[in-house]
Amino acid sequence: xxxTAMGVQNPEQIARFAIYMTDRTDxxxxxxxxxxxSILPVSKKFRFAQIKKSTMVDSGxxxxxVLYESAPEFRNAVAELxxxxxxxxxxxxxxxxxxxxxxxxxxxxxxxxxxxxxLVEKL
Numbered sequence: 092x093x094x095t096a097m098g099v100q101n102p103e104q105i106a107r108f109a110i111y112m113t114d115r116t117d118x119x120x121x122x123x124x125x126x127x128x129s130i131l132p133v134s135k136k137f138r139f140a141q142i143k144k145s146t147m148v149d150s151g152x153x154x155x156x157v158l159y160e161s162a163p164e165f166r167n168a169v170a171e172l173x174x175x176x177x178x179x180x181x182x183x184x185x186x187x188x189x190x191x192x193x194x195x196x197x198x199x200x201x202x203x204x205x206x207x208x209x210l211v212e213k214l
Contacts, residue, residue, distance in 0.1 A: 092171070093164060093167035093168040096164070097137055101123070102175055104123045104124055104125065105122070105123055105175065105176075106123060106124040107122050108120060108122065108169075108172050110169060112141075115141045115159055116138050116139065116141065117139045117141060117162065117165045118137070118138055118139075119136070119165065119168060119172075120134055121135050121137070122134045123135075137168070139162045141160060142160050142162055143158075143159055145158075
């Protein structure tokens, strides 16, 4: 939902993402896997201003310190992207496992067919 709120319309086309920080701004760069000849951009950058927070460091002197933290929208978007990438990796792993099982089944069927053919030749 965070990606949708940011305007990302095709999350299934996301190939990877990168995050970095400059001048108290978190930057999220999303790279898409586009088909050749597509007029859509290959990557998109989103900027999120960090939130300024004052935190009490010493309650005796009431001394505070200014800290900056990532915006909730940024954290939600990164969490959603990580879930998307993990799900895609799991899906890829499962499809690879299925392909291996199909290959093993094909070998078993081929050997059974050869065995049956040898029995027919003996008749």
